[in-house]
Amino acid sequence: MKILVIDLSTSNIRSLTSALIYLGVQPVVTSDPSVIESASHVILPGVGAFDTGMKRIAELSLGIPLRTYALEQQRPLLGVCLGMQLLFNESEEGRLSGLGLVSGQFRKLKSTYQSMHKVPHVGFSPVYGYRETDLFKGIGPKGCFYFTHSYALQGIEEDWNVALCDHVQPFVAAFQKRKICGVQFHPEKSQSTGLRLLSNFLELV
Amino acid sequence: MLSRNFRLQAVGTIDWLFNNYDFLNVSHGLDELIVLDVSKGVRNPEAFGAVVSHIASRCFIPVTVGGGITSFDIAQGFMRSGADKLLVNSAFANDAGLCRALAEHFGRQCVVGGIDYKATPQSSQAIMIDNGTREVSTDLSGWVEFLQENGAGEILFQSVDQDGTGMGLDLSVVDGLRHRPEVPCILMGGIGKADHIIAGLQHPTIDAVATANLYNFIGSAFLDVRKSIAETGMEMARWNSCEYVALHNKFATSA
Numbered sequence: 001m002k003i004l005v006i007d008l009s010t011s012n013i014r015s016l017t018s019a020l021i022y023l024g025v026q027p028v029v030t031s032d033p034s035v036i037e038s039a040s041h042v043i044l045p046g047v048g049a050f051d052t053g054m055k056r057i058a059e060l061s062l063g064i065p066l067r068t069y070a071l072e073q074q075r076p077l078l079g080v081c082l083g084m085q086l087l088f089n090e091s092e093e094g095r096l097s098g099l100g101l102v103s104g105q106f107r108k109l110k111s112t113y114q115s116m117h118k119v120p121h122v123g124f125s126p127v128y129g130y131r132e133t134d135l136f137k138g139i140g141p142k143g144c145f146y147f148t149h150s151y152a153l154q155g156i157e158e159d160w161n162v163a164l165c166d167h168v169q170p171f172v173a174a175f176q177k178r179k180i181c182g183v184q185f186h187p188e189k190s191q192s193t194g195l196r197l198l199s200n201f202l203e204l205v
Numbered sequence: 206m207l208s209r210n211f212r213l214q215a216v217g218t219i220d221w222l223f224n225n226y227d228f229l230n231v232s233h234g235l236d237e238l239i240v241l242d243v244s245k246g247v248r249n250p251e252a253f254g255a256v257v258s259h260i261a262s263r264c265f266i267p268v269t270v271g272g273g274i275t276s277f278d279i280a281q282g283f284m285r286s287g288a289d290k291l292l293v294n295s296a297f298a299n300d301a302g303l304c305r306a307l308a309e310h311f312g313r314q315c316v317v318g319g320i321d322y323k324a325t326p327q328s329s330q331a332i333m334i335d336n337g338t339r340e341v342s343t344d345l346s347g348w349v350e351f352l353q354e355n356g357a358g359e360i361l362f363q364s365v366d367q368d369g370t371g372m373g374l375d376l377s378v379v380d381g382l383r384h385r386p387e388v389p390c391i392l393m394g395g396i397g398k399a400d401h402i403i404a405g406l407q408h409p410t411i412d413a414v415a416t417a418n419l420y421n422f423i424g425s426a427f428l429d430v431r432k433s434i435a436e437t438g439m440e441m442a443r444w445n446s447c448e449y450v451a452l453h454n455k456f457a458t459s460a
Contacts, residue, residue: 001456018262024457048312111387118389118412120314120358124236124442144442146236146267148314153370189267189289191233193277199452 003027003202004039006066006083008056010048012185016080019188023199028121034067037073041202046082050106050151053082063099076179076204077101078195079150084174084182093151101180106151108169120150124190127163127173135176136163137200143193145173145185152184179204219256232264233446234427239292239361240270245336250279253292254286261287269317277302280307284315291362295334296316298341301355301445308356317391318357320348323365324376330378337365346383353388360386361415371397371418379410391415399430403437 003020005013005027013029020027027043027205028035036042044066046053057063068076079087088098091106111119126142136143143163152171156162165173165184174183174197187194233237240260242253248275261268270283271292280291280303291311296303297318310314325331326341342348352360364375374395379386389412392405397417405414428446435441 012287012289014258014286015261015265015287015289018287019265022265022454023452024454043339062322106363116409118387122314122359122389126440126442138443144444148267186267188265191265191442191444192446192452193263193444195452196448199455202456 001025001040001202002038003041004035004043005029006042006044006062007031008044008046008053008060010046010052010056010082012047013045015016015186016043016045016188019195019198020202025194025202031060031062033061033065036062037068039069039075041076041204042066042069043078043080043201044083044086045080046086047148048082050082050085050091050098051096053086053182054094054096054098057086057099066099067101070180070201074179075202077181077183078201079182081184084150084184085153086161087180088153088184091151102156102175102177102180102182104153104172105107107154108151109149109171111168119168120148121152121167122148125165125167125173125185127185130163130174133161134204135174135181135197135200136161138196139193139200143197144190145183145187145194146189147173147185149184149205151171208407217257222224226381228260229263230446231427232266233444233449234267234425234431236413236442237267237269238264239271240288241270241292241417243336244272248273249321250282253280257286257288270321271317274307275303276305277303277310280311282351284311290315290317290359292317292319293357294321296389297352297355297357298334298339301351304352304354304356308358313356313358316356317359317361318352319361320345320352320354321363330381333365340360345378345381349382349386351407353386356389359389359391361391361393367395368393369418370395373397373401374405374414376404376408376411379408382410383409388414399433402430403434403439406439407437408435 087101088104089100109119124144126144130136160175160177163174165171187197267289269286269290274280321333322330329344331340332342367375374392391413393415431441
């Protein structure tokens with residue numbers, strides 16, 4: 001196994017690598033586009049603004065290797081938090097285009113006084129609606145994950161395996177489309193449930 | 206149960222904590238962890254960062270780090286050590302520009318504004334900084350708004366008077382605010398039993414409660430508290446702690 005964690009230097013990737021090391025693998029932290037094609041698994045983490053993330057991807061020339069890896073080689077790719085948003089074509093938050101590996105729209109969660117929901121959405125929340133296969137194997141119903149975000153995927157067109165979460169309104173908390181996976185939450189901060197999800201990702205081949 | 210002020214009682218090194226109290230197991234009962242440097246006198250942020258790093262590498266929940274954040278470099282050092290959020294208290298009075306810079310750079314969800322308050326002869330809610338040595342305001346509502354305007358994405362209220370008493374949280378602190386804070390509010394100081402936690406979480410303005418009184422919660426006590434809370438009908442995050450054993454080094458042979 002050759003597991004890459006892409007370092008966009010926008011986020012604290014230390015906890016993600018700690019989680020992978022706990023599972024018994026030695027991830028390679030890199031921003032080198034040339035090593036992507038030889039990876040068995042690629043994880044794209046990120047926090048912060050959409051455009052900042054896409055700018056870093058452009059500066060590091062990671063766009064084409066990531067597309068080739070995910071769409072032509074069809075190997076497992078996991079986007080985490082902002083990393084999930086970058087897999088899509090666009091976000092209401094940014095003006096730049098995303099990687100466009102999958103299509104869907106991210107919109108800002110809008111706090112309402114009646115709902116008492118605060119934005120950003122911070123904390124552990126249960127997710128639902130997924131089939132317990134592949135990425136969601138053994139998670140059990142209503143798996144709880146740690147979220148911290150203001151923008152959320154508001155709907156998808158195709159029949160992916162999708163986990164939903166309710167905060168202000170229902171949104172897509174995680175998805176798997178063949179080998180392309182994205183999670184809005186932080187599996188590396190979600191106790192053993194998050195470690196299980198990461199383990200499931202590593203089992204995708 | 207009455208207890209002493211545990212926050213300020215030296216109990217041992219971080220290794221002592223890990224060796225004697227199965228701290229990682231305790232973390233399985235927590236949603237989040239706050240690690241504070243309460244050293245008196247000159248602080249050593251590098252050494253404290255190493256402690257943070259040690260904890261964060263084996264603790265798969267969000268970690269908030271605080272104590273002695275007087276510069277951007279110190280804050281960045283804590284973030285690099287594995288902190289997910291920064292607890293900032295005195296800096297809001299001493300250098301609000303630093304707080305705004307932290308929110309700008311790391312996002313305001315990373316900045317937790319801490320408010321230590323206590324009763325004085327002049328005020329029932331005097332806001333204290335610099336380890337409780339300096340009073341900066343007696344207008345709690347105004348201070349909450351000031352923190353929000355200067356980058357705080359969450360607010361941690363700590364009653365210095367209740368801290369370590371085990372007599373319960375000061376729920377009245379949020380009731381007296383002119384405006385309901387827009388950001389999540391955490392209440393700390395005085396938790397001595399599960400009912401105190403439940404009372405805090407049932408309050409409509411309080412999003413989370415925190416306790417430093419670890420000694421009441423050794424072993425599975427936090428998991429038991431979570432069960433008691435869930436029985437009241439409140440939604441609590443649940444996870445299967447046994448999974449930690451099953452997943453540890455699961456891929457080690459094929460790596």
